[in-house]
Amino acid sequence: xSNSQIKEPLMxxxxxxxxxxxxxxxxxxxxxxxxLVLDALFIFFVTGQNPISVYGVMFQxxxxxxxxxxxxxxxxxxxxxxxxxxxxxxxxxxxxxxxEGQVLMGGLVTALIMVYFGNRLPMPVLFLVMLLTxxxxxxxxxxxxxxxxxxxxTNETLFTLMMNYVATSFVACAVNIMRGQASSLxxxxxxxxxxxxPSVFGQRYNINIIVVIILTFxxxxxxxxxxxxxxxxxxxxxxxxxxxxxINVAKVIMRTMAISGAISGLCGFLIVxxxxxxxxxxxxxxxGFTAIIVAWLAKFNTFYMALIAFLLVFLQKGAAxxxxxxxxxxxxxxxxxxxxxxCILGSEFFINYKVIFRTGKGGxxx
Amino acid sequence: xxxxxxxxxxxxxxxxxxxxKDVSMDIYKGEILALLGENGSGKTTLLxxxxxxxxxxxxxxxxxxxxxxxxxxxxxYDLRIGMIHQHFKLVDVFTATENIALGLDSKEKFDxxxxxKKAEKICEKYHFEMDFDRKVYAMSVSQKQTLExxxxxxxxxxxxxxxxxxxxxxxxxxxxxxxxxxxMKADGKSVVIITHKLHEVLAISDRVSILxxxxxVGSVKTSEADENLLTEMMVGKKVELNIERPVPENPVKxxxxxxxxxVSEEGVSVLSDISFDVYGGEILGIAGVxxxxxxxxxxxxxxxxxxxxxxxxxYYNAADGSEPPMEVVGKNPKIIRSAGIHMSxxxxxxxxxxxxxxxxxxxxxxxxxxxxxxxxxxxxxxxxDLAESIMKExxxxxxxxxxxxxxxxGGNVQKVLVGREISESxxxxxxxxxVRGLDINTSYTIYDLLNRQKKKGVAVIxxxxxxxxLLELCDRILVLCGGRxxxxxxxxxxxxxxxxxxxxxLQPDKVREKAQGEAKEEAQGETKEAQRExxxxxxxxxxxxxxxxxx
Numbered sequence: 001x002s003n004s005q006i007k008e009p010l011m012x013x014x015x016x017x018x019x020x021x022x023x024x025x026x027x028x029x030x031x032x033x034x035x036l037v038l039d040a041l042f043i044f045f046v047t048g049q050n051p052i053s054v055y056g057v058m059f060q061x062x063x064x065x066x067x068x069x070x071x072x073x074x075x076x077x078x079x080x081x082x083x084x085x086x087x088x089x090x091x092x093x094x095x096x097x098x099x100e101g102q103v104l105m106g107g108l109v110t111a112l113i114m115v116y117f118g119n120r121l122p123m124p125v126l127f128l129v130m131l132l133t134x135x136x137x138x139x140x141x142x143x144x145x146x147x148x149x150x151x152x153x154t155n156e157t158l159f160t161l162m163m164n165y166v167a168t169s170f171v172a173c174a175v176n177i178m179r180g181q182a183s184s185l186x187x188x189x190x191x192x193x194x195x196x197x198p199s200v201f202g203q204r205y206n207i208n209i210i211v212v213i214i215l216t217f218x219x220x221x222x223x224x225x226x227x228x229x230x231x232x233x234x235x236x237x238x239x240x241x242x243x244x245x246x247i248n249v250a251k252v253i254m255r256t257m258a259i260s261g262a263i264s265g266l267c268g269f270l271i272v273x274x275x276x277x278x279x280x281x282x283x284x285x286x287x288g289f290t291a292i293i294v295a296w297l298a299k300f301n302t303f304y305m306a307l308i309a310f311l312l313v314f315l316q317k318g319a320a321x322x323x324x325x326x327x328x329x330x331x332x333x334x335x336x337x338x339x340x341x342x343c344i345l346g347s348e349f350f351i352n353y354k355v356i357f358r359t360g361k362g363g364x365x366x
Numbered sequence: 367x368x369x370x371x372x373x374x375x376x377x378x379x380x381x382x383x384x385x386x387k388d389v390s391m392d393i394y395k396g397e398i399l400a401l402l403g404e405n406g407s408g409k410t411t412l413l414x415x416x417x418x419x420x421x422x423x424x425x426x427x428x429x430x431x432x433x434x435x436x437x438x439x440x441x442x443y444d445l446r447i448g449m450i451h452q453h454f455k456l457v458d459v460f461t462a463t464e465n466i467a468l469g470l471d472s473k474e475k476f477d478x479x480x481x482x483k484k485a486e487k488i489c490e491k492y493h494f495e496m497d498f499d500r501k502v503y504a505m506s507v508s509q510k511q512t513l514e515x516x517x518x519x520x521x522x523x524x525x526x527x528x529x530x531x532x533x534x535x536x537x538x539x540x541x542x543x544x545x546x547x548x549x550m551k552a553d554g555k556s557v558v559i560i561t562h563k564l565h566e567v568l569a570i571s572d573r574v575s576i577l578x579x580x581x582x583v584g585s586v587k588t589s590e591a592d593e594n595l596l597t598e599m600m601v602g603k604k605v606e607l608n609i610e611r612p613v614p615e616n617p618v619k620x621x622x623x624x625x626x627x628x629v630s631e632e633g634v635s636v637l638s639d640i641s642f643d644v645y646g647g648e649i650l651g652i653a654g655v656x657x658x659x660x661x662x663x664x665x666x667x668x669x670x671x672x673x674x675x676x677x678x679x680x681y682y683n684a685a686d687g688s689e690p691p692m693e694v695v696g697k698n699p700k701i702i703r704s705a706g707i708h709m710s711x712x713x714x715x716x717x718x719x720x721x722x723x724x725x726x727x728x729x730x731x732x733x734x735x736x737x738x739x740x741x742x743x744x745x746x747x748x749x750x751d752l753a754e755s756i757m758k759e760x761x762x763x764x765x766x767x768x769x770x771x772x773x774x775x776g777g778n779v780q781k782v783l784v785g786r787e788i789s790e791s792x793x794x795x796x797x798x799x800x801v802r803g804l805d806i807n808t809s810y811t812i813y814d815l816l817n818r819q820k821k822k823g824v825a826v827i828x829x830x831x832x833x834x835x836l837l838e839l840c841d842r843i844l845v846l847c848g849g850r851x852x853x854x855x856x857x858x859x860x861x862x863x864x865x866x867x868x869x870x871x872l873q874p875d876k877v878r879e880k881a882q883g884e885a886k887e888e889a890q891g892e893t894k895e896a897q898r899e900x901x902x903x904x905x906x907x908x909x910x911x912x913x914x915x916x917x
Contacts, residue, residue, distance in 0.1 A: 230736050230744050233722065233729075240719040243670055244711070245733045246700025 013353050024351055031347035035340040042335060047326050057325055058318035072313055074205040077212040078271055080309040082284075082291035084212070084219045085263035087300045088256050090292075091223060092236040094146070098160025100288025101167030102141045102261045104281070106134035106268025108171050110195075111188060111279035114272070115178060118194030126195055130269055138265015139258040141167065146257030150250035164288070168281050175280060187277045197274040208274040215263065220302045232256055264288070297344070315340055369431065370395045370525050370556045371416060371447075376425035378411055385411040388425070389582045391575055393525065398547060398557045400571035400588070402564075404600055404805040405776065408580040409560045410452070413527045417449035418442040440469075448518030449527040454510050458503040462496055466517050481520075488519050492549045507655075508539040515546070525556045532566055536655060537833065537866035544570050562600075564593045565834070576600055601806050609813050609838040611857075612821060617645035618685050620794050620825035621667070626677035628662045628849075636662045637849045640677075644794065644825045646685065649816060651840030651857060652829040655869050659849040660829045661714060664796050667827075668711040669699045681707050683793065685823070703734065710792035712784055714799045714829075716776075720783045723772030727753035727764065727782055730771055734790070756785035760811070777808035784815060795819055796827045801835070813839055833862050847872050 040051030047054070063069045082099045089096040110130045117126060145159035179185040189195055197204040223229040231252045235242045242249050271283055290312060298304030319333030371393040378386045385408045393399055403409045414420045416427060418439040426433055429445045436442050442449070456465050463482045470481075482498050489496055494512055502510060511531060518526055528547075532540045547557050547570060561567060567574055567588065574591060576583040576599045583599050597605050621644040628637040637659045644650050654660055665671035667679055673695050680691035683706065692707055702709060713719040721730045731749035739745055753767040760781040764774050771782055780800070787795065797816065801809040816839070820826050830836045836843055840857040845868040853868045 225743050227737055227742060227744050230729075230732065233725065234733070237722045237724055238718050240715065241722055241733070244668075244699060244713065244719045245736075246669075246698055246703060248698075248700075 011355060011357055013355055027347045027351050028344065031343040032340070035343035038339050038343070039336050042339065043322075046332065047328065049326060054322055054326070058322050059314075061321035061325070062314055062317045070203060072317055073209055074203075074275060075317065076306075076309050076313045077205075077209050078267065078275065079287050079291055079294060079313060080306055081208075081212045081215065081267040081270065082264060082287050083294035083298070083305045083309060084215050084302055085260050085267060086291055086295040087219055087302060087305070088223060088229075088232055089142075089260040090295050091300045092232045092253065092256050094149070094236075094253060094257060094260075095157045096142065096145075096160050096257065096260055097157055097289065097292065098141065098145065098163045099260075099264045099291055100284045100286070101160070101164035102138045102264030103268040103271070103284040103288055104164075104167040104171050105141045106138040106265030107272045107279050107283045108167075108174055108268070109133045109137050110269045110272040111178075112174065114188050114195035118189045119192065123194070127273075130195065130273065131266070134265045134269035135262045136265070138268065139262040142257040142259075142261020142264065143254060146254045150253045171279060171281050171283070185278055185280065188279070189277075195273060196277055205274045208270045211266075211270060216302045216306060219263075223300065223302075228252075228255070293341070312337075368395045369393065370429070372428040372431075373412070373416070374426050374428065376412065376415060376422045376427070378408075378415060378420060378422050384580050386415075386422075386577075387580045389577070389580075390425075391582055391585075393556055393558060394573070395556055396551060396554045397572045398551050398559065398570055400567040400574045401558055401560045401577065402562065402567055402574050402596060402600055403577035404562055405803045406805065407577045407600075409577055410529055411580075412577065413449065413529070413558065413560060416442065416447055416525075417527060418447075419449075443521045443523065446522055446524040447527070448521060448523030448525070450511065450514045450518060450529065450531065452529045452533065454514055456502045456510060456513065459501060461501050462498045462505075462513050462516075465502060465513060466520050470521075485516055485520055488516055491553070492519070492546055494546065507534045508542075511535075511543070512546075519550075523555075525558070526550065527558045527560070529560045530562075531559060532561065532563065533831075534656060536870050537862055538870065540566070563832075564596050567591075567596065568593070578602055597806065605806055605810070609810075609835065610817050611839060611841070612817065614645065614648040614820070614841055615823075617647050618682070618687075618823075619643050620646045620682050622678075622680040622682070622691065623667070624678045624680075626663070626666060626679065627674035628659070628666055628671055629674055630662075635849060637666070640849075640851055642844055642851060642854060644827060646793070646823045646825045647820055648841040649820050649826040649828050649839055651836040651843040652827065652846060653833065653836050653843055653865050653869060654846035656831065658846045658869075660846055661798065662849075663846070664711065664713070664798050664827070664829060667694065667794075667796060668709065668713075669694060669697050669702045681709070681794070683707070699734075700737070708791065708793040710787035710790050710795045712780075712787050712795075712797040712800055714802070716779050716783050717772055721771050721779065724770050726766070726768035726770060727757065727762070728767045730782060731756075731786055731789075733786070752786075752789060756782065756789065760785050760815075776803045777805055780804060780808065780812065784812060788815065788819060792819075792824055794825045794827070796829075798829045799831060800828065802831070833865055836865070837862060845869055 043051045043054050113130050148154040149156045197207045200206040235252050294308045297308045315337045319336045323333040369392045373391045376389045401409050415422050418436045467481050571588045575585045624641050626640040630636050679694040682691050683689050717723040728750045731752045762778050762781045843855045845852045
């Protein structure tokens with residue numbers, strides 16, 4: 001037997017027992033700091049520029065002027081709105097990766113009504129019709145996978161994902177019909193601007209910002225203090241417990257997904273009327289997926305979501321700006337964003353676990 | 367005596383929980399050692415470190431006098447240590463032979479026939495019975511356990527560790543296992559049994575080592591020990607090992623189950639033609655090998671399990687029979703509640719069914735009452751008051767009423783659950799494995815709570831696995847076997863062997879039906895006499911006192 005040769009393992013992973021608030025904040029701050037250092041190294045070796053000044057440019061280009069700041073806010077609320085839509089579904093452990101499609105469908109009906117009824121309906125009625133139909137179609141788009149999940153236990157991840165492609169195809173088809181001979185669709189109702197949001201405080205998209213701020217409060221309240229919110233938490237924790245409590249699980253799943261889809265649909269309406277004034281297959285622009293990160297990192301607290309969305313938008317915009325400012329490829333921007341996300345997500349591991357290295361006899365924590 | 371294994375100052379922590387603290391313990395060659403301790407006292411963790419599952423934070427392990435580092439089960443086998451875990455590590459779709467062959471040293475030629483021959487020899491030597499062509503999924507729990515033991519012996523284990531081997535066995539199977547263990551001892555092997563059942567310790571072991579809260583308390587020669595001494599060492603203070611059993615006072619029928627059948631989602635019949643009555647003021651025990659329909663029976667009564675047409679469960683709300691009985695079948699828990707049926711249910715899976723792990727006590731108090739009141743919002747004031755009063759009355763140890771209950775210890779989790787269920791002032795109270803995993807003190811708190819409900823006139827149904835407790839606590843015992851009522855026995859006059867036999871052998875239909883009828887009569891009349899006799903015999907056993915020495 002040659003076991004006397006065996007040494008204590010080099011590294012062991014041990015579960016941490018509920019880190020304290022201070023440790024959590026410290027771990028996350030350390031993660032962001034580490035990410036900034038890694039990014040600085042990357043920037044320095046690729047561009048040869050001083051990383052500090054590059055970060056300066058990044059901030060300047062994103063928030064430097066009033067209008068830039070307001071654009072950033074505009075993009076932030078689009079992302080946050082979808083995050084809010086996802087929160088109830090994810091809290092229920094229903095993996096809704098179909099927000100992209102739900103937003104597109106909401107945007108599509110908005111655009112169609114804008115084009116075909118824009119001249120026929122008085123403005124308030126037009127907005128009301130667009131709002132209701134976009135919310136309804138979003139709800140339906142969310143309800144379909146929920147119905148199949150509740151009745152036949154289909155896999156909601158695959159189902160919602162595939163519904164995205166259906167929605168994208170619908171949009172592509174409608175855009176082709178609407179543009180006719182033109183090479184691209186361009187802004188809808190360019191002439192009379194029917195169905196465009198009026199500008200408030202100087203910008204049309206300020207309505208989006210106001211609506212999303214209200215939604216942030218409403219959703220927080222809904223999840224925390226209502227009977228529905230309680231049911232969502234119980235179903236998310238354990239379906240058996242929900243059945244034991246007499247909660248109708250199928251009903252809660254369908255109702256919650258209808259709400260989730262409806263808010264996504266509303267987001268499509270806001271984007272088309274307030275931001276783009278047009279529709280395309282990239283209207284949601286991948287935010288339906290990015291919002292998953294937003295919802296998860298914030299643990300479904302809508303106020304944390306706003307912070308996370310802020311960070312992500314800053315990164316995306318800032319990285320894109322420096323890419324163009326220093327003549328870098330678009331991918332360089334993705335790398336910079338990627339490093340930061342990797343570090344933030346990685347810090348979750350250190351919040352939940354600690355690593356013990358071999359130190360002769362007795363271990364020291366790292 | 368020569369030491370097979372010596373542990374010196376072994377410490378192991380998980381997060382802020384210290385599972386073992388500075389444990390120094392010896393295992394001798396050729397002995398049967400019982401490692402005794404309450405649930406959560408660190409028995410399994412300690413031996414998992416010898417078996418290579420965990421690695422100690424501090425301290426050292428010596429095998430045959432030489433210091434060793436055991437980093438994996440393979441290292442353990444190289445040192446001739448084999449462990450049979452509580453949850454078997456077998457591949458379901460493989461045969462017995464294939465499971466033995468699994469993970470053998472790759473240098474050996476892979477020859478199933480050869481392996482089988484060798485394994486058969488082991489069986490002969492120790493008098494095992496094993497069908498080597500049978501697939502694991504077709505085996506009974508006891509057969510699986512035998513296979514695990516053969517597997518360990520095949521790998522040449524000289525030191526065998528058995529983690530709670532009797533937890534899932536009937537009394538008869540336990541006796542067979544003990545025979546095998548004695549055979550192994552006769553062959554010079556060391557056997558360590560992890561357990562918290564005192565009478566088994568006394569029946570099989572040569573020596574007992576005791577752990578309390580992760581710390582080593584001491585070792586006693588079994589011949590010098592008795593139950594009182596062992597309990598005292600285990601708990602740290604004298605414990606009254608007496609379960610009260612008051613005589614049922616004017617029992618009234620509260621629940622009438624007739625021809626109840628349940629078919630699982632896979633179309634397998636799990637309960638067939640169950641009929642019995644439950645009376646207020648009595649504790650009806652339900653015994654059976656686990657998985658014989660206990661879970662489904664309680665779930666069916668609670669409205670969680672669809673029932674085959676033709677079955678009925680009638681609930682009697684008024685004690686004097688002035689109200690017509692209410693039918694429970696076909697209602698879900700919410701409808702049952704709103705119909706005014708006062709039924710509480712403490713399910714087996716506490717955090718997976720009875721409670722919401724991520725919520726605090728307050729949130730969990732709301733589970734069955736959150737939808738009361740008209741508004742859209744939940745009322746949190748009343749549940750919080752309830753949580754605080756339960757915390758005080760039952761002595762729940764928690765940092766606060768909003769600390770997630772999943773962070774509490776098993777005993778406290780159960781107190782929260784039982785507390786909530788009792789607070790609803792039930793007329794029928796169902797409990798499934800109410801003391802599983804709890805320490806002795808908490809277990810007795812729970813028995814006491816159930817008895818208090820019984821005295822209040824509540825009809826208590828107690829599904830249990832420890833036959834000793836069932837025989838001491840229950841007025842009547844219904845035995846389930848293969849999803850059928852295999853007999854209803856009087857708790858005061860029956861014996862463990864009788865219950866054990868009914869658990870494993872299905873009686874012919876006629877006998878069963880007759881037994882059901884008789885038991886019903888008995889429950890009404892003969893209990894008082896039996897009770898008096900029982901009390902006297904108990905007194906005698908208590909009076910026998912014995913002293914033991916700590917080594």
